[in-house]
Amino acid sequence: MADEALFLLLHNEMVAGLYRAAEQGEGENGRCTTKLESMGFRVGQGLIERFTKDTARFKDELDIMKFICKDFWTTVFKKQIDNLRTNHQYLAFTCGLIRGGLSNLGIKSIVTAEVSSMPACKFQVMIQKM
């Protein structure tokens, strides 16, 4: 069991560390966001695999979205979401996490995040028909 404070600090430091490295070397902010997003994607893939090990097969896309919004989200982020610093760089990892989870359930998507009034934050999931 890992304590959630540890995850929060790791996430903070991951974002900070990537930006620090980019400042010293080449690369710009855009690449950091991409990196964070792809890390999230990989973690989302792994998590969903573990998470759906014992669940029944999903009927359709709506079923999958319900699962992502309810079970997946509340389990992973129930307490943590409030603690994340809500600006775009801190949300890249989370966007990737959702995209990775969906991807392994057979849904290709684009996930973006928007912060209009702190601390609320809106995730937009756009499903791409294949």
Add this chain to the structure above:
Amino acid sequence: EKESPQSFLNSELFTLTYGALVTQLCKDYENDEDVNKQLDKMGYNIGVRLIEDFLARSNVGRCHDFRETADVIAKIAFKMYLGITPSITNWSPGGDEFSLILENNPLVDFVELPDNHSSLIYSNLLCGVLRGALEMVSQRLLFQ
């Protein structure tokens, strides 16, 4: 003690995220030494902040000697944050050096290291965390 699904997933989220971080660092840096260094640095920054959380939640007071410090690290801190209790061994005659042995390190679940990363110290973040945390309670230490 049975783990709830919540803490089970929390732990996997942490382990997988750490794995993704190390993978990314291996892509960003040319050699393993640099990755180790970077992990230590990130760990240090985490430790510096983690100690506040630890002191606030654990009710541990000042340690009287280094043996007590070792005990607190192994039995309280590791238990609280990673759910494990490492064993303390290899005390130096002077009592200023010891080893923490992690029997089942949760960071390495699902991990397989490719052959070309033989000098990568996968869990080096932990060294940094301990260094950062202890420095904040005025102990300057060297970790390997």
